[in-house]
Amino acid sequence: MTTSxxxxxxxxxxxxxxxxxxxxxxxAKTAEGTAAAKNASPSKSSQRHTILxxxxxxxxxxxxxxxxxxxxxxxxxxxxxxxxxGIQMGFLPTPVEVARRIADFAVGGIVNxxxxxxxxxxxxxxxxxxxxxxxxxxxxxxxxxxxxxxSRILNDMLEPGLNLxxxxxxxxxxxxxxLIIGYGDMSTIFLVVLAAFFPILINTxxxxxxxxxxxxxxxxxxxxxxxxxxxxxxxxxxxRSIVAGMRVALGLAWxxxxxxxxxxxxxxxxxxxxxxxxxxxxxxxxxxxxIIGIAGFLAxxxxxxxxxVLTKGRPTLT
Amino acid sequence: xxxxxxxxPAIPAAIRINDLSKRYGGPDGVLAMDGVTLDIPxxxxxxxxxxxxxxxxxxxxxLAGFExxxxxxxxVAEEPVTGPSPERGVVFQDYGLFxxxxxxENVAYGPRQSRLQRDEVKRRTTQNIAAVGLERFANxxxxxxxxxxxxxxxxxxxxxxxxxxxxxxxxxxxxxxxxRSTLQTELARIHRDTGTTVVFVTHSIEEAVYLSNRxxxxxxxxxxxxxxHIAEVVDVPLGENRSVxxxxxxxxxxxxxxxxxxxxxxxxxE
Numbered sequence: 130m131t132t133s134x135x136x137x138x139x140x141x142x143x144x145x146x147x148x149x150x151x152x153x154x155x156x157a158k159t160a161e162g163t164a165a166a167k168n169a170s171p172s173k174s175s176q177r178h179t180i181l182x183x184x185x186x187x188x189x190x191x192x193x194x195x196x197x198x199x200x201x202x203x204x205x206x207x208x209x210x211x212x213x214x215g216i217q218m219g220f221l222p223t224p225v226e227v228a229r230r231i232a233d234f235a236v237g238g239i240v241n242x243x244x245x246x247x248x249x250x251x252x253x254x255x256x257x258x259x260x261x262x263x264x265x266x267x268x269x270x271x272x273x274x275x276x277x278x279x280s281r282i283l284n285d286m287l288e289p290g291l292n293l294x295x296x297x298x299x300x301x302x303x304x305x306x307x308l309i310i311g312y313g314d315m316s317t318i319f320l321v322v323l324a325a326f327f328p329i330l331i332n333t334x335x336x337x338x339x340x341x342x343x344x345x346x347x348x349x350x351x352x353x354x355x356x357x358x359x360x361x362x363x364x365x366x367x368x369r370s371i372v373a374g375m376r377v378a379l380g381l382a383w384x385x386x387x388x389x390x391x392x393x394x395x396x397x398x399x400x401x402x403x404x405x406x407x408x409x410x411x412x413x414x415x416x417x418x419x420i421i422g423i424a425g426f427l428a429x430x431x432x433x434x435x436x437x438v439l440t441k442g443r444p445t446l447t
Numbered sequence: 448x449x450x451x452x453x454x455x456p457a458i459p460a461a462i463r464i465n466d467l468s469k470r471y472g473g474p475d476g477v478l479a480m481d482g483v484t485l486d487i488p489x490x491x492x493x494x495x496x497x498x499x500x501x502x503x504x505x506x507x508x509x510l511a512g513f514e515x516x517x518x519x520x521x522x523v524a525e526e527p528v529t530g531p532s533p534e535r536g537v538v539f540q541d542y543g544l545f546x547x548x549x550x551x552e553n554v555a556y557g558p559r560q561s562r563l564q565r566d567e568v569k570r571r572t573t574q575n576i577a578a579v580g581l582e583r584f585a586n587x588x589x590x591x592x593x594x595x596x597x598x599x600x601x602x603x604x605x606x607x608x609x610x611x612x613x614x615x616x617x618x619x620x621x622x623x624x625x626x627r628s629t630l631q632t633e634l635a636r637i638h639r640d641t642g643t644t645v646v647f648v649t650h651s652i653e654e655a656v657y658l659s660n661r662x663x664x665x666x667x668x669x670x671x672x673x674x675x676h677i678a679e680v681v682d683v684p685l686g687e688n689r690s691v692x693x694x695x696x697x698x699x700x701x702x703x704x705x706x707x708x709x710x711x712x713x714x715x716x717e
Contacts (some may be wrong), residue, residue, distance in 0.1 A: 346513055347543035349531035351557040351608065365547045443547040444588050 180377060199224050202309035222412035224333025230412040231419060236420050244401065244413060252424060254396040258314060258389070259382045259428065262321025269322075270329035273372060274360055277330075293331070299324045303392075312393025317386065323370070324385040336370025337363055340446075371444045372436055378433070379432055383425035398424070459644045460524035460534070462487040462510065467519035468674070469505050480505050481520070483676035485663060487686045489611075492638050492645045495656035497665030498645035498707060501590045502675025503648045507616050508664075510646060523612055533557055536605025538615040541675035546590040550587040551576065552602050557608040575603040578637065602634070606641065613638075615647045619654070631657060639687070652703050656696060659683055664706045678706050 173240040199203050202224050205212075209219030222230070233239035237246030277284045299320055340363055348362045364371070390399025407414035468481040480502035487493050495503040498585055508514045509521065512531040521528050523535060531537075544553050554575055558568040576585050579599035589597050598618060605613065618626040634656060638645055647653050655662045666678040689696060 332706070341543075341544040343539060343541060344545065346511075346531070347545070348512070350511060350533065350535065350537045350569075351604070352533035352560040365545070368547075385562070408688065444590050445547050 143387035154264075189271065190335045212340075214321070220411065222415055224309075226412045227415045229418065230416040234413070234416055234420075236400075244405075246352040247421065251396055251401050252396050253421065254400075255386055255398045255421075256424070256428075258317045258397065259321060259379075259386055262318045263325050263379055263382045265318070266382075267329055267375060268376075270326050270374075271333055271364075274330045274333025274371075275337050275363060275367075278334045279359065279363065285332070291327075293329050295331075299381075300388050303388055306389075307392060317394065319388035320385050321382045324381040328377040329374040329383060332370045332374025332377070333367065336367030336374075339368040339370070344446075365447045368440070376432060377428055379428055380425055383421060383428065387421065457525075457686065458611050459488040459489040459642050462612065462644065462646070462678050463520075463522045463525075464506075464510075465507070465520045467509065467521060468515045469502070469509065469514070470517040477669050478674040479669065480676070480716065482676055485677060485680070487644060489524075489644055490642045492659045492662050492665060493647065494659035495646065495648045495663045495665060496650070496652055496703060496707065497675070497678075498668065499650075500668030500670050500675070501665040503665050504616055505675070507614055507646060507648050511535055511614050512614075513537075524707060529665060533561060533608040534610055535612045535614055536608055536610035538598070538601050538605060538613070538618045540617040540620045542589070542594075542601045544597055544600055544604070546589050549586050549588055550592070553589065553604045554607050557604060559690055561608065571607045571609075572670055575607045577631065578606065578640075579603045582711045593626070595630060597629060599633075602637070606637070607642075610643060613643045613645045615645065617650060620650060627654075634658065635687075652660055652707065653691060655685055656685075656692060656700050656703065658687055661697075662703055663701055666673065666706070681706075 153443060202218075202221070204210075204222045205218040206221050209217070211217060229239055231248075233241075233245050235246070235248045239245070273287075277287060302320060302323055306316040306319050310319055344362050344366055345358060348358045353361055386397070387399035390397040391403045394400045395404075396415050402414050402417040405411075405417060456641065464483055464485040464486075466489075467483040469479045470476050471479055483502075483506060495506065497503050503512070509516050510523075510528065512528050528535075545556065550555065551572055555568050555572040558571045563571070576582055577667060579602055581596060581599055581603070584592060584596065589600065601618075619630055622630065631654065634645075638658075645659075647655070652662075660683055662680045662681045662683060664681060665675055667673040667675045683698060683699055685695060685699075691697075709715070
């Protein structure tokens with residue numbers, strides 16, 4: 130790829146404002162090409178090295194705050210601190226007790242009560258409810274959001290009603306759900322659907338409305354029928370928003386699970402916490418809370434990972 | 448209507464525009480363009496120039512089928528334009544590539560949409576990526592490419608549909624001077640190779656004279672209080688290898704300049 134630098138061509142195309150001769154065509158093309166190639170492939174080993182250093186640095190920064198938090202917690206319980214809002218730390222279990230309870234909850238053999246070694250049963254029951262509710266919510270909200278985002282009429286018809294329903298807290302639906310559905314799995318799943326539906330819908334509508342007209346024009350002039358445009362262009366172009374909505378929704382699904390499992394259900398992490406409260410087992414309550422937190426965190430990571438795999442790491446619209 | 452599903456060599460189409468007008472915002476709205484009549488023979492390279500707001504982009508959008516004319520008739524290859532079609536490929540100033548598809552996938556999009564045989568899709572993709580010199584970047588995403596390279600992809604993408612008309616809306620307006628001149632040379636070559644009819648909207652008079660057989664000069668627009676219209680169609684009887692410094696070239700350029708600027712000075716003095 131060698132090119133002469135100052136070959137003054139006898140004929141040359143005009144540039145924007147000046148008629149002065151520019152470099153010839155090949156020079157320009159090569160320059161463009163190498164710039165992009167350089168940009169994309171820095172040395173692999175040095176890259177890995179920097180990533181590693183960045184990671185250790187991140188861990189060093191992330192550790193101190195939780196450690197101090199745990200130490201203060203332990204100390205506060207031992208000395209029975211009274212905090213504002215009437216928080217009596219003396220009633221709390223220590224972090225060590227919670228850790229012990231989590232271990233027993235997981236594998237048993239330490240406390241040996243009804244909850245020993247039952248973690249997986251409860252976790253699985255809760256996960257199933259979250260997944261079912263989340264899947265139903267996504268299956269309803271994504272197509273509806275795409276249509277509402279694209280159709281002015283549909284949006285004007287549905288948007289006011291949906292936004293009137295939205296401010297009603299899902300917890301306010303609990304008594305009604307218990308009455309119209311009854312105790313059990315279905316009412317919990319119903320509440321999860323309610324909680325997950327709106328974040329997905331609203332983000333999908335917003336994302337779809339922001340799809341650049343240019344991409345729709347491009348699709349049309351390349352021969353894409355309108356209906357196909359929805360899944361070939363609109364959904365990929367709005368995917369960042371849709372995924373953001375799904376992540377918020379999945380988080381809320383775990384939140385509402387605890388409320389949904391409080392009544393009439395014997396398995397599940399929320400049910401465990403409720404039963405632990407009735408038996409005043411504070412260590413089990415906190416253990417349940419920690420596990421729900423971890424489960425929600427892992428669910429989010431799994432969702433992000435799954436989407437990455439499904440989209441093969443393709444860039445989205447920024 | 449698009450004839451989908453049949454591979455064929457590009458057949459350039461003639462464009463007939465008769466008394467076309469466009470009014471925005473209902474019956475009492477602004478008349479953006481009025482009385483535009485123009486015959487473009489098949490295989491012609493026509494540039495449309497004019498000051499901002501003269502309706503040149505509106506004309507192109509109507510040709511593309513993105514907008515309907517308020518009155519008048521428009522046919523491409525003797526068929527009325529009813530909407531966008533792969534027969535009329537459009538190259539935008541801001542490229543309009545699909546960011547989640549690679550260069551090759553962007554170029555293959557049209558042929559796939561036309562349900563062509565897999566081999567034919569592949570052939571057209573490779574051929575058109577080669578035509579714009581991006582073989583080494585076939586598996587890159589648009590965001591990894593420079594503006595000039597992205598515009599090359601956009602050109603390859605419409606060429607893969609073997610359109611009978613190529614519509615370009617200030618396609619090189621956002622590029623630096625160097626890239627711009629390179630792409631102008633390439634576009635001239637592509638036009639020679641394919642023989643496709645090209646309608647090219649630009650701000651640059653020099654670019655217009657360099658590229659086209661004929662330059663359509665438009666005047667007017669909302670800011671002048673008169674609808675956009677064609678002031679003159681200037682023939683460019685220059686050969687293949689044009690020199691922007693030749694007297695003939697500059698004679699034509701001066702003439703078009705005077706048309707565009709005459710209007711600007713009258714408005715300024717009014």
